[in-house]
Amino acid sequence: MKLILISMVGLWSCACADDTPIVETVLAYQRTCGGWPKNYNRKRTLALREREQLRKQRSRVDTTIDNGATYTEIRLLAVAFEASEKPNYKTAVLKGVEYLLDGQLENGGWSQNFPEGRGYSREVTFNDNAMVGVMNLLKDIADKTPPFDFIPASIRDRAASAVKRGISCILRSQVFIDGVPTSWCAQHDRRTLAPCRGRSYELPSLSGSESVGIVRFLMRIEKPDPNVRRAIEGAIAWFKRVELTGIRVERKVEESQPGGVDTVVVRDLSAPPLWARFYDMHTNNPIFSGRDGVPRASLAEIPHERRNGYSWLGPYARGLLDEDWPRWRTRNRPGAERSAK
Numbered sequence: 001m002k003l004i005l006i007s008m009v010g011l012w013s014c015a016c017a018d019d020t021p022i023v024e025t026v027l028a029y030q031r032t033c034g035g036w037p038k039n040y041n042r043k044r045t046l047a048l049r050e051r052e053q054l055r056k057q058r059s060r061v062d063t064t065i066d067n068g069a070t071y072t073e074i075r076l077l078a079v080a081f082e083a084s085e086k087p088n089y090k091t092a093v094l095k096g097v098e099y100l101l102d103g104q105l106e107n108g109g110w111s112q113n114f115p116e117g118r119g120y121s122r123e124v125t126f127n128d129n130a131m132v133g134v135m136n137l138l139k140d141i142a143d144k145t146p147p148f149d150f151i152p153a154s155i156r157d158r159a160a161s162a163v164k165r166g167i168s169c170i171l172r173s174q175v176f177i178d179g180v181p182t183s184w185c186a187q188h189d190r191r192t193l194a195p196c197r198g199r200s201y202e203l204p205s206l207s208g209s210e211s212v213g214i215v216r217f218l219m220r221i222e223k224p225d226p227n228v229r230r231a232i233e234g235a236i237a238w239f240k241r242v243e244l245t246g247i248r249v250e251r252k253v254e255e256s257q258p259g260g261v262d263t264v265v266v267r268d269l270s271a272p273p274l275w276a277r278f279y280d281m282h283t284n285n286p287i288f289s290g291r292d293g294v295p296r297a298s299l300a301e302i303p304h305e306r307r308n309g310y311s312w313l314g315p316y317a318r319g320l321l322d323e324d325w326p327r328w329r330t331r332n333r334p335g336a337e338r339s340a341k
Contacts, residue, residue, distance in 0.1 A: 021045040023080045023089065026073050028054045030092055033115060034099030035063030035070045042076070061116045063099065065130045070096060071137045082147035090150065097141065097151070100134055101158050105190055108162075108169030110134050120187055120198045124169065127186035127198055132213040135166045139220060167221070167228070169193070170214060174231050175206060175281060181234025183211035186278075195281065201289040201306055208242065208275035208286075209316045211235055216320065219328045229332070236325055239317040242284050243273040249299075249313050263308045265299050275316045288312055 022043055028051050029036055037060070046054070065071060074096040081089035103114040109124035110131045111117055125131055141148045142160035151159075173188045174181050175195060183206045185195030195204040215235045221228055248271040254262040276286030280295070287295040290302040299312055 020080065020084070023077065026076055027088065027092055030058075030073070030096070031060055031063050032058045033061065033063055034095040034097075035065075035103075035114075036073045036096075037062045038064050038067040038069035042073075062113075063115075064113045064121075065100075065110060065125070065134055066112045066121075067128060068133060070100065071133045074100075074137060078147045078150075081150065094151070094155065097138075097155060097159070100138065101155075101162055104162050104165065105169075107172075107190065107193060108165035108167075109173075109188070109190070109193075110166075111190060120196070120202075123190050123196055123198075124173065124188040124193065125186075125198075126173075126184055126188070126207065126210040126214060127202065129210060129213040131166070132210075132217050135163055135217055136220075138166075139163050139217075167218070170218065171227055171231055174234070177281065181231055182206055182238040183208070183235050183279075184214055186210045197293075200291045200293045201302075201310070203278060203287065203289055203293065203295055204281065205278035205287060206238070206242075206281055206284070207277065208239070208279060209277050209311070209314065211239075212316050212320050216324060219324060224332065232328070236321065239275065239321060242279055243275060243317070244286070244313070245271070245273050247271060247274060247313075249274070257304055259308070261308065262304065263299065265313070272315065272318065274313050277310075277312050277314070277316075286313075 025040075025044060025046050026036075026042055028046055029040055031037070063070065074093055077089050077093045077096070080086070081093060100110075104110060105124065107124070111122045112125040112127070112130055113121040138159040141151050142156050142163055144151070144156060170184075173184055173193045175183060175185065185204055186202055186207045186209075187196050187198040188194065189196045195206075197204055215232055218224070218228055218232050224232070246267060246269050247265050248268045250264055250266050251261055252264055253260060276288075278287050278289075279285065280287050285297065287297070288299050288302045288307075289295050290306045296302050299307055
């Protein structure tokens, strides 16, 4: 979470000290419900005509937590308020936090789009760290972590309660195979919490990417109870079981392909381990898919458009296993609390 805060400070420092164009752009895009849409350029200075148009769009219900939307804006505005103490920045932060608190589902999760959404966007969404991004923010608020020390105690209490319910949702969503805890799917059904499909090529599966963010969040919990410990340790063991060695991903020139490039997997015995974005829930084998939704065994088997337009393999869990896991294990070993005093 510290890295996210640093990046927000960097974004804030890019703005001019006097007129803060970045923050004003963010304020202009906030909707009446308190949330933000996604994929607009936060660094772009808006013309007067564009501001007028955005004012007319404030009632839109295109708000989301997808692609970092809303929780990123709240972090940026909190940093801006800490630096300037402008009351409209504070108002926007509080309204955004209320939007997130009101959007929590009864099961403790968050969907991708709310208050309105269709199809998979209404399911519990770990995809692209959407729910984890919200929970990290709310935990910072609950813990009174700067720059959120201005948040009223009543909202901090609600944030703490939301985090507790979110943790319960995470623990109940973890996939168990033969009684053994593994990882999570990118999307879970809002009613049953079973793994479910996202987009046509995002099949019910075990996620080698999104599960990393979930485990890192669970590692933030002070004095984890046995259920949290089991979830973390089970996921870590699963990441170790499914790591892929002896291969690397390469972008190569291929004039016969659209755009003149292609993404291929090549043998390389010296390459560091990789993880697949998705794994079959029965075999633990990597799966890949085109827009037809048919699972394939290799990247080469899916169409060029999806092969090159999505992250299918990456070093997703490397930092988690090499750095976060040893630190968490040391911090939570028996007697660690006594020895730290």
